[in-house]
Amino acid sequence: MIKAAIFDMDGLLIDSERIIMQGCIQAAATIGITYTQAEYVELVGRVWADSTRLMTQQLGSEENFQHVMQGLNTYLDACNHVFPLKPGAHKLLQFYQSQGIICSVASSSPIPHITHRLSHTGVLDYFSHVTSGQEVSRGKPNPDIYLLALQKLGLQAHECIAFEDSELGAQAAIAAGLRVVVVPDLRQPSDLVRSQSHQVVESLEHWLQNHAALAGCII
Known part of the structure; x- marks a missing residue:
């Protein structure tokens, strides 16, 4: 678990x-x-x-x-720098909260962008910690941002799972020793990242639908 x-x-x-x-x-x-x-x-x-x-x-x-x-x-x-949530994001955060699973953000974006975008979509309060690329000397695909996120959580890599959409982000999470679920956005992951990932899914909604019944086992 x-x-x-x-x-x-x-x-x-x-x-x-x-x-x-x-x-x-x-x-x-x-x-x-x-x-x-x-x-x-x-x-x-x-x-x-x-x-x-x-x-x-x-x-x-x-x-x-x-x-x-x-x-x-x-x-x-024109859109106040506010963007819509991806399918399944809110439901997955609600599910993890109900299961007592801590949620954290590890984004390359500056902290003001992270807090602005997440607060305006109504999900900022689901996250106990926010880690920005501004806080590390090396960005993704280096593992630094995920290692810092783990440090803030006070947990080991095997106790956590990471969600990424990009090739570089997935590489960073894998290098940090995390199990990574890749949800492709603009580009499909490479064969190497696909082979090293825990799973590649169409959407966060798809991940939730397939794994909610396994709460306490995989997620």
């Missing part, structure tokens, strides 16, 4: 990646740059500093990057 579940946020708990990606694509188009989903996916799971460096390279200059960020912020202002 596990004692805690550690969740990524963007693309896993909340449906933010597609909206942010579309904002980047539209902003880049205004300066004549064709920005693709394949390029954006390379950013997913990375801490802000790493994403900034990579996206600047993708866009060709710091000036282009700043223009796209300004356009993205304008695009996101």
Whole structure:
């Protein structure tokens, strides 16, 4: 029986990646740059500093990057930087709460983004701890963020399960020794991550439907 579940946020708990990606694509188009989903996916799971460096390279200059960020912020202002929950997220958190399983967040996003997005979807109070990529020196796929999350929980890796949507995030959780459930968002996991994961499922709702009856055994 596990004692805690550690969740990524963007693309896993909340449906933010597609909206942010579309904002980047539209902003880049205004300066004549064709920005693709394949390029954006390379950013997913990375801490802000790493994403900034990579996206600047993708866009060709710091000036282009700043223009796209300004356009993205304008695009996101229309929705107050709030995104919908992914299917099954709320129900799974409710289920784990009913089972006495601690829930925690380990997200590459800055802490203000984490608290804003989760509070506006009504689920922030389900989490006993929040760990941000800002708190570690190395971002995903390094295990640092998950090792810090485990430290905050005061638990060992075998006592927890992690939920991730991205390749880099899954690699980080696996490297920390966690059993990982991958819920793909913008891209399917590689064969290597798939083979090393506890399970790959279509959605958090799918995971809950298939495993709620096993409470006390697997989850």
